[in-house]
Amino acid sequence: MLGPTALVMVIITTYLMITLFVGIYGYKFSKKSVTDYFLADRKIGTFVLFFTLASTNFSAFTFLGFSGSAYEMGYSFYGLMAFGTSFFALSFYIIGRKVRKLGAENGYITPPELIGSETDSYLLRILFLTVMVIFTLPYLAIQPMSAGYVLTTLTDGVIPYFWGAVFLTFFIIIYVFLGGMRSIAWTDVLQGLMVFSFLLIAVLVVASSLGGVSEAHAQAETVEPNIFIRESSVSVRIWFSYTLLWSLCNPMFPQLFQRFFMADSDKALKRSMIIFPIVVSILFLFPVMIGVMGRGAIPGLSPTDADSILPLLLERYSPLWLSALIMSGGFAAFMSTADSQLLTLSSMFTRDVFHNLGPSWEKFDYKMGHVMVIVLALVGLALAYRPPATIFTIVTWAFTGLAILYPITLGVLYFDVDSKACILSIVTGLILVICYNYRILPTFGFLPAIPIVALSTSILLVSNHLIKSQDRKVNQGKI
Numbered sequence: 040m041l042g043p044t045a046l047v048m049v050i051i052t053t054y055l056m057i058t059l060f061v062g063i064y065g066y067k068f069s070k071k072s073v074t075d076y077f078l079a080d081r082k083i084g085t086f087v088l089f090f091t092l093a094s095t096n097f098s099a100f101t102f103l104g105f106s107g108s109a110y111e112m113g114y115s116f117y118g119l120m121a122f123g124t125s126f127f128a129l130s131f132y133i134i135g136r137k138v139r140k141l142g143a144e145n146g147y148i149t150p151p152e153l154i155g156s157e158t159d160s161y162l163l164r165i166l167f168l169t170v171m172v173i174f175t176l177p178y179l180a181i182q183p184m185s186a187g188y189v190l191t192t193l194t195d196g197v198i199p200y201f202w203g204a205v206f207l208t209f210f211i212i213i214y215v216f217l218g219g220m221r222s223i224a225w226t227d228v229l230q231g232l233m234v235f236s237f238l239l240i241a242v243l244v245v246a247s248s249l250g251g252v253s254e255a256h257a258q259a260e261t262v263e264p265n266i267f268i269r270e271s272s273v274s275v276r277i278w279f280s281y282t283l284l285w286s287l288c289n290p291m292f293p294q295l296f297q298r299f300f301m302a303d304s305d306k307a308l309k310r311s312m313i314i315f316p317i318v319v320s321i322l323f324l325f326p327v328m329i330g331v332m333g334r335g336a337i338p339g340l341s342p343t344d345a346d347s348i349l350p351l352l353l354e355r356y357s358p359l360w361l362s363a364l365i366m367s368g369g370f371a372a373f374m375s376t377a378d379s380q381l382l383t384l385s386s387m388f389t390r391d392v393f394h395n396l397g398p399s400w401e402k403f404d405y406k407m408g409h410v411m412v413i414v415l416a417l418v419g420l421a422l423a424y425r426p427p428a429t430i431f432t433i434v435t436w437a438f439t440g441l442a443i444l445y446p447i448t449l450g451v452l453y454f455d456v457d458s459k460a461c462i463l464s465i466v467t468g469l470i471l472v473i474c475y476n477y478r479i480l481p482t483f484g485f486l487p488a489i490p491i492v493a494l495s496t497s498i499l500l501v502s503n504h505l506i507k508s509q510d511r512k513v514n515q516g517k518i
Contacts, residue, residue: 158456
């Protein structure tokens, strides 16, 4: 009979092998070209496009961070997340429709490539890439971090935290290295279904063990009377901040931005955006319920420990085999984000940096893309070695940093903005992120992202107006 650790590893490894098989199967259909490796040949229809957008959005934050934050904030956290979902789905379409059109017309593969080419500025292209990399790498590190938390909890410490992180990363590297975006998109369908199904099962298991949903909620309310309504900690300004933050930031995550290039039509993109907020709003409820029920069942956890509330509840209230099976859904959430981040960041380094330094031929880009997948995976592991903060804290600052790219992206796609104004806006945003990180400036009751985006947008508009006015004067003088 298998011991506890062996049982956990058999179940988790079985899931990982199934994912690996799907990824390798996708490799058989790949065309060994740069466009196919990074964008699945731009031929992703509605069904797969929805799942790859949703699954990429389902990260460790969804599976663990949601529960941990709901443990602290109660159901008010669901409002913060679910309400903003509809708005960022609209933002996805506003950005995505134009990105898809320009990508198909001009052969763009990466977000910085589009921004730099449309403004005819290589400096802006590199700056855009730098911001995306700086604020995506910590988010990438969350995925192996979470795998480490889960495996060490399920095996009662037999598998150390970091080796759990290494274990997950190894499997991701294999199928991303082989099949690229086609493999990722196909595995995203499997992983998306797993995340939804296993989070629902987790809710049912935990609630049943605590005497039903009503009894579990009553226990939570006894421990924390404000678990259902916590007006004192979630002000209207904070609600507004998070709603706007998700809308501004989500399209700016490079792994989501790049998916707009993949859609085979505007119709596929529009249908995906209609389905997205409906499905995701339902899904978000599950981990929030787990966090709330966990507050009553296991009170007194620190914010960092609260990120592990789901595996802690399963360890206490479900048989080991079921805990491992449910948490394989967590691995699906981790992998569906990490694989996309690895490939997208790899494409950016390949197309936006090395392509201009090395030989300009497709075979070089194709090979360099594979190499960078491995390099970036190792960087993610290095960052995960010593986690700097809670999952929610890391996510919030990652979102804040990426949100400063939204105003210039909108300006490039829909308005005539000068590259110098865009650069000035981004630099202003970065300086403000640093100032708010050290609490030098007031937030006026909002999240830091709101004044940061407001000021960087103002800088963009004012500087663009001044630059255009100066250009007109110069042109008139020549005439």
